[in-house]
Amino acid sequence: MGSLPLVLAGxxxxxxxxxxxxxxxxxxxPGDVTVTVFRGRETSTGDGTSAGATVGTQQRHTRKCGASLHVAVVDVxxxxxxPLTRHCYDVVVSAGGQSKGLKALGLLADGSGVPKALALGYANGMLPSFVTPASRIEDVRLAHASCRKSNGPGPDALAWLDDRIQAGLTxxxxxxxxxxxxxxQIYADDVGGVLLPMLAELGKDLVGTEQLPVGGANLDATYERFPALRRQDTVRTLGRxxxxxxHNHLLTYGEFAAMxxxxxxPSAWRALKAPGDLFQPPPSDAALTHVTMTCAACCARFASGSSCSEASRVSASPGRVTTASSFRREPPSGPHGGPGCTGSPRSCRPAAGRPAPRSASRRTGAGACR
Incomplete structure (x- = not known):
């Protein structure tokens, strides 16, 4: 079990x-969350305080959504x-006997982790702010996208939007x-294989071990039973x-929460596995979940770089892997795995197109909006 930060997201x-x-x-x-809204764009002077006039405050207790997942929506x-005026807000989290605002939580200054978190207010100590909707339709400025795709090709669209927000400060x-x-809001089916081990581990830490009904039995929904690139038949044949x-479809509630x-x-991100470590020998009951695998030794041989003759005799029905060559031991395509990749979505930039700007991870972990 990995360590979890107090603020998982938001x-x-x-x-x-x-x-x-x-x-x-x-x-x-679990804890209490207090949101205070101030007029104008201000710096933090303490937990829940600034030099600006207070225009509203509200506190809500979190709701438990998992063993280590507690969520609050505070309506102030x-x-x-x-209309068309700027205001800012602070969030004070009271948990474990301590109360900390965004500044004390370290969210108003650039971080040093990977992916790198940037100051929410775009300057050290500055509170995050927003603009109220315009009253005239010709002054309305909207941003629209579909889903957040963490393994999307090309530059990060939310990073571009982040630049627009920063330009709008003045x-x-x-x-x-x-x-x-x-x-x-997220892609649950088309998930990058290199992300799945991290998501499965994080999901287990957030929610606990979950079970899925497979073959008349309730099996622990572990990554070993449902590894990367081996989920297509599970979701098509068993899940309908x-x-x-x-192939990397999210299966459990914990995996969805982790995604x-x-x-x-960027707060909950962990180190990504190397492509060669994505496959491990299946457990003894793998026949129930690895419906395209005909011999238990195949994964072990693949992990060592060898091929398995059994793999070439797998059924060629739609959605099934047919040969061992489908499991190439090489970095995945797209933003991850390219030259100079360190596992950080911000370090893996496409060869062509606009590179992700400095603000790529201010509010996001990785990916693109389409």
Whole structure:
């Protein structure tokens, strides 16, 4: 079990209008979350304080969503905020006998981890801010995308949006006022194989060991039973799902929770496995879950770089792997695994196209919005 930071993801600004400011946050421990909204763009002067006038404050206790996953959505009722004006907020987390605002939590300064977290307020000590929606349709500035794809090719679209937000700090006419993600917010089927071990481990730490009904038995949903690149038949044949991109499909509630944390925050990221370590010999009951594997020795031989004659006799039905050559021991395509890759999504830049800017991981872990 790995160590979990107190703040797993967030704060994420949700609904904002003239009378409401909603903030979402995910924690690894239960606690109280207090959000205070101030007029203007201000620096933090302490936990929940700034030099700006307070226009609203609200506290909510987290709701338990897993053994180490506690979420709160704080809806702050504010005195009518004028349209097209900038305001800021602080979030104080009270957990484990301590209360810390965003500054004390280290979220208002650039970090040093991988992926690197950047100051939420775009300057050291500055509180995160937002712009209220414009009253005239010609002044409305919206950003729209579909789903957050952590293994998407090309530069990170949210990093580009981050630059737009930063430019809007001095020019309200350029500042996006709302972001609409009208897909499912994350990709649950088309997941990068190199991410799956991290997501499975993180999901287990967040939620605990889960079980899935397979072959008339309830099996522990571990990565060893459901490894990367071996899930297509599980989701198509056993789960009856329609996806054609399910080789790394998220299966458990914990994996879904982990993906949300990883897609929108660098806090919970862990070291990625090398491509050659993605496959391990299957457990004794692998026949129930590895429906394309005809011999237990195949994975072991593949892990050592050898081929297995049995693998070439696997059924060639749709969605099934047919030969050992399908499991090439080489870095995956896309942003990860290229020259100079250190496992960090920000260090793996495409050869062509706009490189990810400095702000690529301010609110995000990796990927692109499509």
């Amino acid at each position: 704060p994420v600004l949700r609904r904002v209008d003239a009378r409401h400011v909603c903030v979402w946050i995910a924690l690894s421990r 009722e504010v005195v009518g905020l004028p 020019d309200l006419g350029k500042a996006p006022q709302q972001l609409f993600l009208t897909g499912d 799902l329609s996806t054609t991109d399910g 949300y944390c990883a897609a929108f925050s």
